Amino acid sequence: MNIKQVIIKAFHDHPGEFISGEELSQTCGCSRTAVWKHIEELRKDGYEVEAVRKSGYRLIAAPDRLSAAEITAGLDTKHIGQRVIAYDEVVSTQPLAQEAAAKGAEEGTLVLAEMQTGGKGRLGRPWHSPKGTGIWMSLVIRPAIPLPKTPQITLLTAVTVARTIREETGLPVKIKWPNDIFIGDKKVCGILTELNAESDRVNYLVIGIGINANSVEADFPEELAAIATSLRIESGQPVKRAAFIRQFCRFFEEEYDYYLQHGFERVKTEWEKNSYTIGRWVSVQTISQKLEGRAVALDDEGVLMVEDETGAIHKVYSADVNYRANP
Structure with a gap:
């Protein structure tokens, strides 16, 4: 972690508390002057930091922006989300995650962006990804499973996203086979899993996840307004996107590790329990x-x-x- 990431993590580890400049300098391994300079950089990034003589620094508010520092701060997973590659604007996070995976990116690497100009869903369909409103991310995993079982990872991811939405918003969600998350009869999330493999082994999977988090009605083009919705529209409250991603990483790691050890049965049960499809x-x-x-x-x-x-x-x-x- 760089110094800004260490400072943000310290604030997350001590919510609402003052941390002295001396303590931060020891934690960061730099001078108190360097700490002050990095605090000023955080303020320019939109962080509201209170400074009180003889008390130190306290985080008052963090901006709603997706940065590596904000997501990894306070994240207690072993692998998932521990490396984050964040962009402001990209065509799509999927090819960037594939490129990172091909170059050896470790399992759990998360690639995300504030905006996609060419996001895609299944069958090459476009995915509307306006700036600063959604969660547009791709996750690299390297499961030691037979090739025929790789579609189960999409179902596992859908179960995990549904659980995260319920936990973070309280909203009732359903899973449309195999990769869409619905609230009522409107889509709020899509999942796209892409595979790189040889004849007898999986090299890696890249799981693309697009969630309409804080979109309002005016953000959707006319052709999507009747079929798409967002967590904010449905709950009436804005979503803290970095906190949502941290929770997803925790739940995904828990479900993924269990799946690798015990198989598909639990995923199957949870998927059917939350299915929009079964019985229709x-x-x-x-x-x-x-x-x-x-x-x-x-x-x-x-x-x-x-x-x-x-x-x-x-x-x-x-x-x-x-x-x-x-x-």
């Missing part, structure tokens, strides 16, 4: 065919099971799923 009549478009029927369950591998009008069960591995009124 669906229209499924795969590369080769169109299928209509009722989504009845996930199988033990995470494949969607759809029962058609004849009672036949079909396994859906990858498809575009739409919903229609029950027959």
Whole structure:
């Protein structure tokens, strides 16, 4: 960590408390003058820091901006989120995370941006990513699992995002198979998992997560207003995005470590419990065919099971799923 990151972490470790300049200089391994200069830089970055003679410095308020220092401060995970690469504006965090992973970025590396100009979802669909309103991030992981099990990671991520939203906002959320998070009948989050592998091993996965956090109605273009929403619109309260990301990292590491040790069963149970899809009549478009029927369950591998009008069960591995009124 650099000196600014160490100072921010010290403030997070002592919320509402004064920390003396001497203590900060010892913690940072620099002079008190250097501490003062870095405090001034933090103020320019939007941090409100109170300075009182003989008492020291106290953090009053932090800006709502996504920086490596703000996210790693107070984060108690072993791996997930311990390295953060933050940008102001990018085309998309996904290729940047893939590039970092290809160069050896450690598991848990998080790439995020305040704004994406070319964010993408599944099937190459554009993802609206305005500046300063959302959580646009990509996570690098390196699971030692067989190639056929990698789609389970998308379901694990959806379960984790849903849990984080409930914990941070109290909002009821549902998961649309396999990668969307809904509040009511509107989408609030999309997940895109991309794989780099050889014939017999996974090199890494890059999980892209886009969450409409603090968007207001005016932020959505007309074509999205009827189908998309945000955590702020639904809860009536702004989301502290850095705190949300820290909580996601904690929950993801917990679920991921459990999955690697014990398998998919817990993810399957949680996914079905929070499913927007199970029990609904669906229209499924795969590369080769169109299928209509009722989504009845996930199988033990995470494949969607759809029962058609004849009672036949079909396994859906990858498809575009739409919903229609029950027959």
